[in-house]
Amino acid sequence: MWKRLVFMTALMGVVPGAARAPIDREPIIAGLRVFHGPGTGFETVDEDLIGRATRRIDMTAYVLSDRRVIEALAAAARRGVKVRIYLDPEQNSGREARSDGKLGSLLRAPGVEARVKSAAGDLMHLKSYAVDGRYLRSGSANFSFSGEQRQDNDIIIIESADAASAYVARFEEIWARRDNSRFAP
Numbered sequence: 001m002w003k004r005l006v007f008m009t010a011l012m013g014v015v016p017g018a019a020r021a022p023i024d025r026e027p028i029i030a031g032l033r034v035f036h037g038p039g040t041g042f043e044t045v046d047e048d049l050i051g052r053a054t055r056r057i058d059m060t061a062y063v064l065s066d067r068r069v070i071e072a073l074a075a076a077a078r079r080g081v082k083v084r085i086y087l088d089p090e091q092n093s094g095r096e097a098r099s100d101g102k103l104g105s106l107l108r109a110p111g112v113e114a115r116v117k118s119a120a121g122d123l124m125h126l127k128s129y130a131v132d133g134r135y136l137r138s139g140s141a142n143f144s145f146s147g148e149q150r151q152d153n154d155i156i157i158i159e160s161a162d163a164a165s166a167y168v169a170r171f172e173e174i175w176a177r178r179d180n181s182r183f184a185p
Contacts (some may be wrong), residue, residue: 012125013166016178031158031159032156032158032159033156033157033159034154034155034156034157035154035155035157036152036153037141037148037149037151037152037153037155038148038151038153042141042148042149042153042155043066043068043148043149045070045137045148045155045157046066046068046069046072046137046143046148046155047069047071049135049157050069050072050073050075050076050129050176051075051076052131052135053076053079053081053132054132055081055133056081056083056084056130056131056132056133057073057081057083057129057130057131057132058084058086058124058129058130058160058167058168058171058175059083059084059086059128059129060085060086060124060126060128060129060171060174061085061087061091061126061127061129061142061143062123062124062125062126062128062142063088063090063091063127063142063143063144063147064087064091064103064144065087065102065103065144065145066143066144066145066147067102067145069143069148070102070106071102072103072130073085073106074105074109074112077106077110077111077112078109078111079132081111082111082113083111083112083113084112084115084171085107085113085114085115085183086114086115086116086117086124086126086171086174086175086180087114087115087116087117087183088116088117088123088124089116089117089118089123089124091103091116091183099166103122103164107183109136110166112122112176114182114183115175115180115181115182116181116182117174117177118138118177118179118180121138124174127140127141127142128167130164130167131164132164133161133164133168134159134160135157135158135159135164136156136157136158136163136164137155137156137157138158139153139154139155139156140153141153141154141155145149158168
């Protein structure tokens with residue numbers, strides 16, 4: 001019995017004649033917390049994680065309209081956390097983007113910098129952020145009331161300096177695009 005188990009285990013790790021796929025080359029580097037919503041407490045996950053920031057938050061947001069998330073980001077900036085937010089062009093229009101809207105107020109606050117992807121490109125569809133080079137938040141949930149309280153979504157929190165660093169490296173690339181614009185409330 002044990003010989004068959006050893007043989008089967010050995011076979012699972014071998015793919016004859018094929019190079020290892022990209023997913024197999026990436027190391028397993030993190031502790032994960034996976035949340036599924038809507039559900040009890042799902043809408044507070046981002047608020048709680050942002051509240052842990054002490055130095056820096058780098059966020060990519062396809063939609064950023066949830067009052068709790070916006071207020072948590074504003075509170076982080078008031079604590080001295082550097083907040084950078086990269087947005088889809090749709091966020092640069094509409095009611096929330098106006099100077100009297102919550103998003104407009106956040107993006108004009110000291111310690112907060114925002115850039116908008118060029119409207120000529122494809123969607124900026126990420127819903128992620130890194131906190132202090134330690135945590136990476138990703139998942140399908142937009143930073144919106146419906147994304148966090150009504151729709152079937154997930155939020156994945158990865159506690160890993162390596163994962164956060166890889167995200168920040170990509171963030172720096174998209175942040176530096178020449179055709180980006182500054183948020184204009």
